[in-house]
Amino acid sequence: MIRSFRLRLTVWYVGCFAALFALLTAGLYGVLSRALTSRLDESLLSQAATASALFQDEMEETRNDPAKSAEEAVTNMRLRAGKVAVLDGARVLAASGPFDAVAAARLSGGAKESAYSIPGARAAVCRFSSNGRAYVAVAAEPLDAIETDLAAIRRAMFLAFPLILAIAGAGGYWFATRGMAPLDAMAAQARRITGSNLDARLEIGDAAGELTALADSFNELLGRLDQSFDNMRRFVADASHELRTPVAVIRGEADVTLAKERSAAEYKESLAIILDESRRLSRLVDDLLNLARADAGRVKLQAQEFYWNDLLSECCRSVQSLAVARQIELECRCAAETPFWGDEELLRRMTLNLLDNAIRYTPPGGKVLAELEGRIDGVRIRISDTGIGIGADAAAHVFERFFRADKARSRGNGGFGLGLAIVKWIAESHRGAVELASRPGAGSTFTVTLPR
Ligand code: ADP
Numbered sequence: 001m002i003r004s005f006r007l008r009l010t011v012w013y014v015g016c017f018a019a020l021f022a023l024l025t026a027g028l029y030g031v032l033s034r035a036l037t038s039r040l041d042e043s044l045l046s047q048a049a050t051a052s053a054l055f056q057d058e059m060e061e062t063r064n065d066p067a068k069s070a071e072e073a074v075t076n077m078r079l080r081a082g083k084v085a086v087l088d089g090a091r092v093l094a095a096s097g098p099f100d101a102v103a104a105a106r107l108s109g110g111a112k113e114s115a116y117s118i119p120g121a122r123a124a125v126c127r128f129s130s131n132g133r134a135y136v137a138v139a140a141e142p143l144d145a146i147e148t149d150l151a152a153i154r155r156a157m158f159l160a161f162p163l164i165l166a167i168a169g170a171g172g173y174w175f176a177t178r179g180m181a182p183l184d185a186m187a188a189q190a191r192r193i194t195g196s197n198l199d200a201r202l203e204i205g206d207a208a209g210e211l212t213a214l215a216d217s218f219n220e221l222l223g224r225l226d227q228s229f230d231n232m233r234r235f236v237a238d239a240s241h242e243l244r245t246p247v248a249v250i251r252g253e254a255d256v257t258l259a260k261e262r263s264a265a266e267y268k269e270s271l272a273i274i275l276d277e278s279r280r281l282s283r284l285v286d287d288l289l290n291l292a293r294a295d296a297g298r299v300k301l302q303a304q305e306f307y308w309n310d311l312l313s314e315c316c317r318s319v320q321s322l323a324v325a326r327q328i329e330l331e332c333r334c335a336a337e338t339p340f341w342g343d344e345e346l347l348r349r350m351t352l353n354l355l356d357n358a359i360r361y362t363p364p365g366g367k368v369l370a371e372l373e374g375r376i377d378g379v380r381i382r383i384s385d386t387g388i389g390i391g392a393d394a395a396a397h398v399f400e401r402f403f404r405a406d407k408a409r410s411r412g413n414g415g416f417g418l419g420l421a422i423v424k425w426i427a428e429s430h431r432g433a434v435e436l437a438s439r440p441g442a443g444s445t446f447t448v449t450l451p452r
Contacts, residue, residue, distance in 0.1 A: 006176045013172035018165055025157050032153065036146045037122065041115035044082065044124035047139035049113070051077055051084045052128045055137065059130050066135070070094035073137075082141035088133065105136045182211045190218070198226040238402035239288050242416050246281040250274050287418040291401065294425050301343040301429060308338040308347075308379050312372050315351040319359060327364035330355075338374035342430050342450065350426040353419040354383040354446050360415070361444070362387030378432070378452045384445035390438040398436060399424040423448070 002008045054076050058069030070086035070093030077084045077096065085101035086093045092101050104123045107116055115124040123140035182204045189202050201222060202215045257270040293299045316332035323330040351370075358368040366386040373380040390398060394405035402417040420434075423446070427434045430450050438444035 006173065006180055009176040009179075010169060010172040013176075014165055014169045017168040017172075018161075021161065021164060025161075029150070029153060029157070033146070033150055036149060040122050040141060040143075040146060041124060044122060044139040044141060045113055045115055045126070047077065047079070047082060047084060048124045048126035048137045051086060051137035051139065052126045052135070055086050055135065056128070056130050064131055066130075066133075067093050079139075082139055084140075085138045087136040087138065093135075099140055101138045101140075104138050104140060186211070186215060186218070193222065195229065198222060198229055235291075235401060238417075239284075242284055242402065243281070246277040246284070249277045250281070253277075284416050284418070287416065287422060290422060291418065291425065294429070299429070302345065303342055304344060305339060305341050306344045308340045308372055308374070308381070309334040309336060311344060311348055312351060312370055312381065315348060315355055316370055318352060319355045322356070323359050323368065326359055326362070328359055328362050329367045330359070330370070331367065332370045334370070334372035336372075336374055338372060338379055340379055340450070341452070343426075346426045346429070347450075350423045350448065351381065351383075353423050354381075354448075357415075357419055358383050358385035358387065358444070358446075361385065366443075376452075378450050381448045381450075382445060384443060386443040389440040389442050389444050390436065391440045395436055395438055399434070 002011060051073050054073035055069050058072040059066070062068045062072070066086075066088055070088075073086055074084055074094040074096045079096060083095065083097040083099050085095035085099070085104075087101055087105055090102050090105075095101050099121075100118075104118055105125055107118060107123070111125070112127050113125065115122060117123075118140065121140050121142045123138060125139075126137045128135055128137070186202050186204055189200075189204075193200050201219045204211060204215045253270050253273050257267065262270070290299070312334040313332050316330060320330060355368065355370060362368060362385045368383070368385045368387075371382040371384075373382070390405055394403075397403045398405065399420050400417075401421040403420075404415060404417040424434050427448050427450065432448060432450035435447045435449075436444060437447070
């Protein structure tokens with residue numbers, strides 16, 4: 001098995017060329033040898049006809065003496081390499097040399113004029129009658145002359161064959177090398193691309209023809225890789241940044257508390273702060289883990305049948321105390337039974353994230369409404385609030401990881417900017433979608449549509 005593509009191309013090329021060349025030369029050789037034979041046949045037929053004419057003339061002169069006439073006719077024929085004979089039935093009347101004229105005449109099969117092969121020679125017969133008797137004139141010539149010509153041609157072909165193949169091979173290799181040059185250039189450029197310069201692109205110009213499509217595809221792949229590397233770097237940077245704050249608070253609190261003897265109340269207060277930050281930290285780690293698993297495609301939906309109306313009212317009950325604490329009116333419209341097939345825990349998480357946001361971003365005295373709409377083709381969950389709303393610029397990014405429209409306020413509220421990214425992932429993992437309609441100051445409505 002040849003590993004070099006260049007060499008393989010050349011071998012194929014030479015192989016095809018050799019087959020074609022062999023076919024062509026064999027065809028030409030056949031045509032030539034047939035042309036030479038038919039020229040000989042024509043000459044032999046004319047010799048046999050001449051012999052018959054001479055014989056008939058002599059018959060008149062010798063007053064019907066076949067033996068003498070045949071002798072005269074044969075003698076008068078001036079032949080270079082051939083032989084001629086006149087037969088009376090199966091009897092040779094006269095022959096210009098020793099050859100089996102009787103067998104030759106028989107081989108002709110009784111045709112009036114015909115040419116055919118006899119061992120090592122070609123022969124032609126001409127049947128005629130004189131004074132009511134049937135005679136045959138036979139002319140024959142050895143194939144030596146034709147064989148000599150054909151042997152010379154064969155020699156020339158055998159000599160030319162390897163020479164032409166060598167030239168074709170060299171030419172094929174040169175063309176293959178030229179054709180592969182853009183590929184070599186691409187490979188060299190690709191080797192220089194590493195994780196640190198994924199923004200580099202292959203440049204091969206328009207000259208490479210079909211390879212341009214390959215380079216374009218490779219460049220698109222690089223673009224996607226670059227984008228996901230970028231996302232990953234940003235994700236890691238944002239995650240580290242978010243993790244730093246609670247860790248710093250916990251460490252700082254512990255450092256300060258342990259710096260001197262404290263009262264039991266002070267220790268209690270410090271531990272409460274540490275506990276609070278630890279909860280935040282563990283929520284962040286959970287969110288990060290979920291998103292990382294989702295990216296790796298390792299989250300399997302634990303699908304089961306449940307009632308969306310039950311799930312939504314349970315979620316509302318869970319956040320009721322938070323709403324009360326913030327003096328927000330929470331209403332849940334989910335009366336009709338709405339069975340659904342999906343991952344109940346993930347969908348609960350999604351709903352809680354939306355409700356939690358709606359309450360956190362709505363000032364005291366505001367209202368949050370959770371609605372469920374069962375449809376033939378799926379369900380629609382709508383969480384609307386009369387809160388601070390989201391501007392058009394921010395609305396385009398709220399579903400991105402670590403995005404916070406108002407960083408200071410959101411962090412103060414305990415958010416990391418991951419809640420909506422998780423909502424979007426959960427909706428999409430159920431082949432659904434989430435939409436946002438919002439106006440700053442007038443509140444926001446998040447609508448999740450899930451197909452059945
Ligand atoms: P966070 O944990 O910071 O709330 P989210 O991903 O849940 O992160 O939300 C991203 C950002 O979208 C929030 O920081 C906030 O600015 C904005 N946002 C989300 N929900 C609402 C809402 N109901 N009303 C106003 N702004 C919202």
